[in-house]
Amino acid sequence: MSKAGAALRQVLKTYSISQNKLAVTMGISRSNIHRWVFEMVDPSADSVLAIRAALQKIDPAAAEMFIQLYLQNDSP
Template sequence: MGKAGIALRQVLEKYEIPQNKLAVMMGVSRSNIHRWIYEVGDPSGDNILAIRDALQKANPEAASAFIELYLNS
């Protein structure tokens, strides 16, 4: 468990994207983001794509980094 969460935490920290901003962009609660980055639960496949899409809007480099970290971990 946590492959996506680990990648997401690293990307949010590196690119200084607040959890709340990502949550708003995705239309989910901040507690969902918190659960994912602290590996309490894993995002579904649809949410992996939603994370990528939201990160793409916030910072395209962050979106690329997330996918790379997720696929290579």
């Protein structure tokens, strides 16, 4: 399971951000976002930073939530 994909899916849902809006902000195709959200592929480290930067432009709180979820430690 991709932590980045799961985090991104939750953030997009919570903040009602469309995959298309994120893709346009990032300057990439929506299909890339779709593959990350549905955990078909993991975004690269550079892409995680780009996701954060794009979310920051759309809604700074969404960017913060994405990073917190992504960095969240799953161990007890």
